Amino acid sequence: MLMLESARGIATAVFGFLFLAAISALIGANIRTFAAKRGLDNYLDQFVEHPRVAAFLRVLIGWCHRMIARWQPLQRRWWLWLALGLSGGVAVTLWVEPSSEGRPPSLEQVPGSHKNPLDSPPSATDPSKLATKLQSQVDATTKELEATKRQLSDAQRLAVPSPFGPTLTEKGAINWSPDFQLVITGGGPTAQINSVLFQGTSTASVEMKEAYALSGMTGHKQELMENIQYKGYYHVDKVDIPAQAPVWLELIFNPTVSPREFLDQWGKFRIVVTYNGTTFDKSYDEEYISRVLRATNPGYFGPKPTPKDDK
Numbered sequence: 001m002l003m004l005e006s007a008r009g010i011a012t013a014v015f016g017f018l019f020l021a022a023i024s025a026l027i028g029a030n031i032r033t034f035a036a037k038r039g040l041d042n043y044l045d046q047f048v049e050h051p052r053v054a055a056f057l058r059v060l061i062g063w064c065h066r067m068i069a070r071w072q073p074l075q076r077r078w079w080l081w082l083a084l085g086l087s088g089g090v091a092v093t094l095w096v097e098p099s100s101e102g103r104p105p106s107l108e109q110v111p112g113s114h115k116n117p118l119d120s121p122p123s124a125t126d127p128s129k130l131a132t133k134l135q136s137q138v139d140a141t142t143k144e145l146e147a148t149k150r151q152l153s154d155a156q157r158l159a160v161p162s163p164f165g166p167t168l169t170e171k172g173a174i175n176w177s178p179d180f181q182l183v184i185t186g187g188g189p190t191a192q193i194n195s196v197l198f199q200g201t202s203t204a205s206v207e208m209k210e211a212y213a214l215s216g217m218t219g220h221k222q223e224l225m226e227n228i229q230y231k232g233y234y235h236v237d238k239v240d241i242p243a244q245a246p247v248w249l250e251l252i253f254n255p256t257v258s259p260r261e262f263l264d265q266w267g268k269f270r271i272v273v274t275y276n277g278t279t280f281d282k283s284y285d286e287e288y289i290s291r292v293l294r295a296t297n298p299g300y301f302g303p304k305p306t307p308k309d310d311k
Contacts, residue, residue, distance in 0.1 A: 008094035015087035022084060172278030173204040174247055180284075182292060185256065188299035192256035198224070198249045198271065206241035208275040213251045216268035216283075224249040224271065236273075249273065259293055 168175040177199040185192045196213075211224035225233040227248035241247060249271075257265065267290075270283040 008091070011087055011090040011094055015084070015091045018080070018084040018087060022080070168201075170203075171280040173206050173243075173276050174200045174202050174280070176200040176280065176282075180292070182296045183250075184297055187297060191259060191297045191299075193253060193259065193262050194256050195253060196251040196266075197227070198251075200247040200249075202241050202243055202245050202247055204243045204276075206245075206247070206275050208236040208239065208241065208273070211236045211249055211271070211273040213266075213269050213271045215266055216270065218265055220265070222251060224251055224273070259297060263290070263293065 168177065170176075181197040181199070183194045183197055185194055208226070211226075212221055213224060214221050224236065226236045226239045227233055227250050228239065229246070229248070233250070233252065236249070251266075251271075253262075263286075268284060268286045269289075270281065273280040
C-alpha cells in the first residue's frame with residue numbers, strides 16, 4: 001500500500017510538471033507574437049535590460065527561446081510528448097484503480113466466512129435470538145463454575161489441612177511444625193498406631209518443664225515424652241535443648257492401638273507444653289484427626305473385598 005501511494009504521487013507530480021511546462025511554452029510563444037505585432041515587446045526589452053534582473057532574465061529567455069520559442073521546434077520534440085502521455089496515463093490509472101482500503105473484503109478475508117451462516121451470532125435487531133444466545137452462555141459459565149467448585153471441594157476433602165496454617169507456628173523459643181504425624185505399624189485393617197509425633201525446632205536454649213496430651217473423648221491425661229534421636233525417650237524436664245535443635249515430642253501408646261481404638265480414645269485432644277515461662281496449648285478436633293488418619297492409612301476405611309467361604 002505504501003509503495004502504491006508513493007508511485008501514484010510521483011507519477012502525478014511528473015505529469016503535472018510536464019503539462020504545466022507545455023502550457024507555459026504555448027502561452028509564452030503566443031504572448032511574444034502578440035506583443036511583437038503591436039509593438040509592445042519594448043517593455044520586455046526594457047525589463048530585460050534592467051541592471052538588477054538582466055543576467056537572470058537573459059539566461060531564462062535564452063533557454064525558453066531555444067526550447068519552445070516556436071511551434072515547429074516544439075512539435076519536433078517527440079520525447080517531450082511521449083513522456084507527457086506516459087506520465088499522464090500512469091497517473092490516471094493509479095488514481096482510478098481503488099486501493100485495498102477502499103475495496104470490500106473478499107469472502108476468504110472475512111473471519112469465519114467458511115462457517116454455516118446459521119452458526120453466526122444473531123443480529124442486534126433480533127432480541128429473542130440474542131437473549132437465547134446470552135442465556136446459553138450464562139448456563140455454560142454456570143456449569144463450568146459448579147465443576148470448578150466440585151473439584152476444589154474434592155481437593156480440600158482429600159488434602160490434610162494444617163491446624164496451624166501453611167507456615168510454622170512460633171511460640172516462644174520453638175517453631176512448631178504445622179502437622180503432627182502418626183507412627184503406624186502395618187497397614188489396612190491390621191494397622192497399629194504406636195505414637196503421635198509433634199515436631200518443632202528451637203530458636204534459643206529451651207528448658208522444658210511439662211508436656212502432656214489431654215483426651216477430649218475420655219478426659220485421660222498422658223505425658224508427652226522427648227524423643228532424642230538414636231538415644232531413646234526421656235522425660236521433658238530431663239533434657240537440655242540448645243538453639244537450632246530438633247524438638248520431638250511423642251504421645252506413646254503401650255500397648256499399641258488400632259485406628260478404631262485411636263478414634264474412640266483420642267478422636268479429639270489438646271496438647272500443653274510449658275517451657276521458658278511460655279505455654280504452647282493447641283487443640284485438634286475430630287474432623288482434622290479423622291482426615292489425618294484417612295490420609296495416613298486409607299486402606300483401613302471404606303468397603304473391601306473378602307474371600308469367599310468355600311465351605
